[in-house]
Amino acid sequence: MGEDVGVTARHLTEAALPSPPARRPRLIATDLDGTLLRDDKTVSDRTVAALAAAERAGIEVFFVTGRPARWMDVVSDHVHGHGLAICANGAALVDLHAGGEILRTRPLGCEEAMGVVTALREAAPGTSFAVERVDGIHYEPRYPPFHLDPSAVIAPAEKLLCAGVSPQDRPVLKVLAHHPELDPDAFLLLARERAGALASFTRSSPTALLEVSGLGVSKASTLEACCRERGVRPEEVVAFGDMPNDIEMLTWAGTSYAMANAHPHVLDATTHRTASNNEDGVAAVIEQLVDGR
CATH class of the missing domain: 3.40.50.1000 (HAD superfamily/HAD-like)
Structure with missing residues (x-):
């Protein structure tokens, strides 16, 4: 964007x-x-x-x-x-x-994704998450309604990332992390510092919305x-x-x-x-x- x-x-x-x-x-x-x-x-x-x-x-x-x-x-x-x-x-x-x-x-491994969620919750309180899988997007209740999806599962990220819970057993393509107040570039730098060993971080939005992919993707x-x-x-x-x-x-x-x-x-x-x-x-x-x- x-x-x-x-x-x-x-x-x-x-x-x-x-x-x-x-x-x-x-x-x-x-x-x-x-x-x-x-x-x-x-x-x-x-x-x-x-x-x-x-x-x-x-x-x-x-x-x-x-x-x-x-x-x-x-x-x-x-x-x-x-x-x-x-x-x-x-x-x-x-x-x-x-x-x-x-x-x-x-895909982004669920264990690595969970590690990212844990790290960002600690480093940037107020962050909300969405999980993009091959079947569609699922998100937390506080995640901004950028693009509402009537088929989305709405739950905490920790539940959305649980393996074996349909439809959450589909591969994770990326995790989205949104913060309502942080500067977008500062949020990206913070995420890379705290969790860069787990995943790849980037951004394409004018808001503080990070896109998290598998390491090296x-x-x-x-x-x-x-x-x-x-x-x-x-x-x-x-x-x-x-x-x-x-x-x-x-x-x-x-x-x-x-x-x-x-x-x-x-x-x-x-x-x-x-x-x-x-x-x-x-x-x-x-x-x-x-x-x-």
């Missing part, structure tokens, strides 16, 4: 866009919210056309997102070729041609595995993103672009910039890549 970074955001006109890589890439990896999608969660006609042009040029496009598979309908009509997407910050590989079927998972590590299977090297990948959960992917890819609306840490981690998500920044670069301009 995108974030308003105020004075740190950089407005870029298309005339100011950097030159594309000298060689056409084999694969484009793009985040969705705050990057490919406009703020109203739509894909512009220009972006649809750019994605189709990339496909015709033989460039694979991977959607790489923190979203769960069930929220991928916003782009499922615009998937070409392989039809794969990386969801839940790398915890799930999804076939969008098969209605969002989850092909592979990299990230957009970058799953994308790297998919590229390795295809014989695609990092220098043959162009990546786009706007939030901290994109940083590993952006630094792994041979060429990376931060959106003009990106978080300051993303701007610091990339060498290229493009226009904002509302100005079709991804499409503008893809057009250059395809045209060789």
